[in-house]
Each structure stands twice: as structure tokens, then as C-alpha cells.
Amino acid sequence: MVIQTMWKDRLALSDIEGKAGEGVVGRIRRLGEMGCGLLRFAVPDIVAAETLGLLAERVSMPLSADIHFDYRIALRCLDFPIAKIRINPGNIGSRKRVEEVLSKAAVRAIPIRIGVNAGSLPGDLRIRVEEGTLDRAEALVSAAERELGIFAELGFDRALVSLKASSVADTLRANRLLAGRTAFPLHIGVTEAGPLVAGVVRNTVALYTLLEEGIGDTIRVSLSDTMENEVIAAREILGVSGEGESRRGVEIISCPRCGRNSFDTHGFTERWRDYLYTLDKRVTIAIMGCVVNGPGEARHADLGITGAGNKVLIFHRGKVIRTITAENADAAFREELERL
Numbered sequence: 007m008v009i010q011t012m013w014k015d016r017l018a019l020s021d022i023e024g025k026a027g028e029g030v031v032g033r034i035r036r037l038g039e040m041g042c043g044l045l046r047f048a049v050p051d052i053v054a055a056e057t058l059g060l061l062a063e064r065v066s067m068p069l070s071a072d073i074h075f076d077y078r079i080a081l082r083c084l085d086f087p088i089a090k091i092r093i094n095p096g097n098i099g100s101r102k103r104v105e106e107v108l109s110k111a112a113v114r115a116i117p118i119r120i121g122v123n124a125g126s127l128p129g130d131l132r133i134r135v136e137e138g139t140l141d142r143a144e145a146l147v148s149a150a151e152r153e154l155g156i157f158a159e160l161g162f163d164r165a166l167v168s169l170k171a172s173s174v175a176d177t178l179r180a181n182r183l184l185a186g187r188t189a190f191p192l193h194i195g196v197t198e199a200g201p202l203v204a205g206v207v208r209n210t211v212a213l214y215t216l217l218e219e220g221i222g223d224t225i226r227v228s229l230s231d232t233m234e235n236e237v238i239a240a241r242e243i244l245g246v247s248g249e250g251e252s253r254r255g256v257e258i259i260s261c262p263r264c265g266r267n268s269f270d271t272h273g274f275t276e277r278w279r280d281y282l283y284t285l286d287k288r289v290t291i292a293i294m295g296c297v298v299n300g301p302g303e304a305r306h307a308d309l310g311i312t313g314a315g316n317k318v319l320i321f322h323r324g325k326v327i328r329t330i331t332a333e334n335a336d337a338a339f340r341e342e343l344e345r346l
């Protein structure tokens with residue numbers, strides 16, 4: 007099960023050169039360490055295609071090119087070592103143009119995702135949905151099947167499909183329908199899912215449900231938030247749905263904090279969260295606000311930290327191993343983390 011996220015900003019050539027480029031490459035490496043297995047970029051023009059192509063030559067993370075409107079951008083991307091092309095059948099243009107892209111992708115053995123979104127259906131299907139003569143989920147499936155038909159006629163079998171809507175119900179229904187009709191891999195997610203909390207909730211309901219039904223080969227949790235949070239959310243969803251690979255790494259237990267706290271669990275968790283998710287250690291970390299419930303509730307944690315009056319305790323499987331001050335908490339925690 008591959009976790010995807012999408013780069014949130016437009017990349018200029020200057021962004022992948024020099025110090026800025028090192029920052030971009032470093033961030034992509036960390037996303038990989040967190041569990042991201044495919045990173046998608048919007049490619050709005052030829053310069054962006056060339057920038058992405060050059061970046062793909064510098065990173066080991068598979069990069070995917072997301073292309074709307076202009077098939078020539080897809081053709082240019084295919085000159086570089088990108089891992090995948092995503093096209094939207096609602097706006098990529100005539101069949102002849104799709105054929106050109108498919109021919110070149112076939113030669114390069116690069117898969118293409120047919121990414122259908124409820125917000126950009128092909129015109130005739132959109133009109134029928136608006137008239138109320140076609141169900142939105144059916145329209146998503148029809149749009150994909152049209153494109154799959156062209157792929158089949160041309161003998162292109164490296165297809166993947168995604169059917170996304172901002173509605174959980176439409177996303178579920180469309181994916182269930184298509185999963186019953188095709189064996190092509192499905193990339194699943196709720197699109198335009200909203201800000202962090204709303205987006206995580208909507209994606210969790212949809213993705214957990216589909217995964218439980220055996221539907222889905224790659225996932226993305228779309229959020230109006232950071233790529234890192236998209237990857238973390240996807241990992242957590244895969245974790246609760248019992249996907250093996252997702253259990254790789256750290257599990258964080260942290261208390262919600264209440265009036266008994268004597269340690270800023272929110273701040274500490276915020277500071278450490280992304281780093282903890284990059285660790286390739288199968289351990290449980292507890293971050294607790296007070297001794298009332300700290301080591302006790304988290305006794306199964308491999309490493310924990312909790313407030314205790316004007317001190318902070320670090321504990322290992324429920325047993326206190328260090329007593330420190332809040333100022334030293336981060337440094338002491340790092341030492342103990344390295345010892346795990």
C-alpha cells in the first residue's frame with residue numbers, strides 16, 4: 007500500500023538549485039522516511055515539466071507528474087525519469103492527444119493514472135449530473151471507463167484509476183462500483199477534504215471503509231495542511247486498518263492535557279511529531295501531562311515523558327528512569343530515544 011502526498015507549492019528552477027535545492031531534496035527525503043512512497047507535483051507548463059524532470063534525477067523518491075489541459079506537458083515529462091503521469095480525462099483533450107501520451111508512456115514503461123474528480127467531469131457527464139439524470143458516482147465511473155476503453159484499444163495496460171469527490175458518500179459509491187468492474191489498481195482518497203481535522207475525519211471514514219472492503223492500492227489524505235500531516239494521517243489510517251507496512255515506525259500516545267498538567271504536552275508533541283514519524287523503530291512513545299495518569303496509563307510505552315510537579319519524568323515501560331527539569335526535557339528525551 008503506497009502512501010502519496012502532493013507538493014503544495016509551485017516549483018521554479020531556482021527552487022531546486024543551490025541551497026534551496028538542498029532544502030527541497032532534504033524535505034523529500036524526510037517525507038520518504040515518514041512513509042511517503044510517491045510524491046506528486048502539479049505540472050502546469052513545460053518549464054515546470056523540465057524542473058520536475060531535473061528534480062526526479064536528484065531524488066530516490068518516485069515522483070508523479072499531475073497534468074491538466076495540455077498533453078504536450080505530459081510528453082515533455084516523459085523525457086525524464088518520473089515514476090508516473092496523472093491525467094484528468096475531463097480536460098486532457100482529444101483522443102489523438104491521449105494516444106500520443108500513451109504511446110510514449112508505453113515505450114518508457116511509465117504508468118498513467120486516470121484521475122477523475124467530481125469537480126472536473128467531462129462536459130456531457132457534468133451536464134447530466136447537474137440535470138439530475140445521472141448519479142455523480144456513476145458519472146465518475148463512466149469518465150474512468152471511457153478512458154480505460156481507449157487505453158484497452160491501444161493495448162496500454164499500465165493504468166491506475168482514481169475516482170475522487172469531496173463527498174465521502176460519492177467517493178465510497180464510485181470506488182465500490184469501479185472496483186467491481188475493473189482489476190486495475192485504484193488510488194483512493196477524498197478530494198478537497200477540508201482543513202486538518204475535517205479532512206482527516208472525512209478521509210478516515212472513506213479510506214478505512216474502502217480498505218476494509220479490500221479496495222485501494224495507493225492512498226492520499228488530501229488536507230488543507232502540510233504534506234507531512236497528510237503522510238502521518240495516511241499512516242495512521244493504514245495502521246488502524248491493519249495494513250502491515252504501515253506499522254513500521256513509531257506509535258505516539260499523547261494525553262489530551264487537562265488542568266492537572268504540569269508539562270506542555272501539546273508543545274512537546276508538536277516539536278517532536280514529524281521527527282518521531284521518520285524513525286524506523288517499532289516503538290511506542292508516550293507524552294503525558296502529569297503523574298496521575300502518566301506512567302500508569304502508558305506503562306506499555308517503550309519510552310515516555312510526563313510532567314510531575316515542577317519536574318519532568320522520563321519512563322521506560324512504566325518505570326521512571328530519569329527525573330529532569332522542563333528546560334532539559336528535550337535533550338534528555340533525545341538521549342533516551344537514541345538508546346532505544
Ligand code: SF4
Pocket residue numbers: 261262263264265266267268294295296297298299300
Ligand atoms: S495525563 Fe494528566 S494532564 Fe494528561 S489528560 Fe491525563 S490527567 Fe490530564
